[in-house]
Amino acid sequence: MTRCRRPSGEAGSLEPASADLVGDDEGRYALASDQPPSRSRLRQILAYGQKVYGLPLLLGAITDTRRAPLTSARLIAASLFYAGLLRIRSFNALEPKLSEKSFLHLVGAQRDDEHLCSADTLSRTLCVMDLASVRALSIEMLRKAERNKVFREGWYGALRYFAIDGWEPFCSRHRHCEECLVRQVRIKGDDGADATVDEYYHRYAVALLLDKRFDLLLDFEPLLPKDLRPIIQKTSKGNTTRVTKPDLDEGELTAARRLLKRVKKTLPWLDVVVGDALYANGPFLDDVSQLGLGAIVVAKKQTDEPLKEALQIWGNSAAHTTVEDEKARERIELWDCPDLETLQSYHGGKIRCVRARLTKLAEPDRSPSTWCMLVTGVPQRRLSAEKVYAAIRARWHIENTGFHQWVTLWRFGHVFTHDANAIRALFWLFFGAFNLLTLFLYCQLRCYGRDRGRDVTQTISRLIEEMRDDLARLASDTS
Secondary structure, X not given: OOOEEOOOOOOOOOEEOOOOOOOOOOOOOOOOOOOOHHHOHHHHHHHHHHHHHOHHHHHHOOXXXXXXOOOOHHHHHHHHHHHHHOOOOOHHHHHHHHHOHHHHHHHOOOOOOOOOOXXXXXXXXXXXXXXXXXXXXXXXXXXXXXXXXXXOOOOHHHOOEEEEEEEEEEEEOOOOOOOOXXXXXXXXXXXXXXXXXXXXXXXXXXXXXXXXXXXXEEEEEEOOOOOOOOOEXXXXXXXXXXXXXXXXXXXXXXXXHHHHHHHHHHOOOOOEEEEOHHHOOHHHHHHHHHOOOEEEEEOOOOOOOOHHHHHHHHOOOOOOEEEEEOOOOEEEEEEEEEEEOOOOOOOOOOEEEEEEEEEEOOOOOOOOEEEEEEEEOHHHHHOOXXXXXXXXXXXXXXXXXXXXXXXXXOOOOOOOOOOHHHHHHHHHHHHHHHHHHHHHHHHHHOOOHHHOOOOOOOOHHHHHHHHHHHHOOOOOOOO
């Protein structure tokens, strides 16, 4: 076991006490000793992943259904995991590295291996990779982080929040698989006339942890096409069961309700779910209540209860609370209406409604922005109106830190391979790399991204560049 110590010159970073970590069948790494450990970010994150989360063991537990493969599932999974960590843009860009000795040592290959496998082998293996074993990598890292009290303090009201939203990483008008959803789009033909074509796309309901310091992927669930949706059984008043097959692709809310139950079962320490206006309905809030969670969701339709009743109660009255944020140059006016019972489709008790009006002090001519929120469960009793508004604004982390960053920087928008199982397996490996990097940044380095400290020139993209440079310095042989 390699011990890690905190160097006195750099707060929060890890320095391997031993110069080398020797590669072997257990998936350890052969690292160069010619570079000062404190200057090698790749060495630090490898030591952090191995010591804290047992990363080689988690990668070694991934399985697939191939018979007598020349390249083990562990090596395939490790190659794809580090491709995600280093943000390698495609399988074509990854393939040359599969014969480089530094990369072979990185993934824990045998010393006499000259070439790991081809890009086609990576793609075929993903198609038959066991999704439960791949998902377990990220889930075990989250569970270990929770046991290490990473999320102990929570956020507003000492609660742990997560956001749920829909995400469409890519679409195509030519390639498709059995799990693709289909929609009709109008395009301009070659002759200039309008034409209607089928567009195939994948869409997922995603759960993202919201924290003061960082955001982590918790789980995701695909929206199913109509051919793969389960049969619906409906019982009439005369107790007659009618079996029907759905004739439409699945909606985001259906997948999100399925995801919500699995997330709470897997990670029971979560407290509050945050969502957009799609989730402001009785069935979803009932699920939240039955799982022992609280909810903060956006309410937009003024004709729907309970927002309709709250607006009538508020009328033209002055704000109950006004808060001015000098740093952000904002003024927030807040109205609060607890104990509403007019949403008949919700059976979990009373609902609280909060309205916030935001005015930018630096832009006096700009019209104020108005937000309305529905609150249930623990945050209904514990949070002030100001904190409710702050939590709903934090929901944008899933759009900015999550969806935008994954597509533009982590290559999730690139179709590495178009197969339902392969896409989900690859996403889980990349999400595992995303979570490891995020935990390493904010729990160890504390000088990148949102917690940059005094050095404002350091960014996460710069850290990735440093790790790519470090990869070239890994020893090609150790004796």
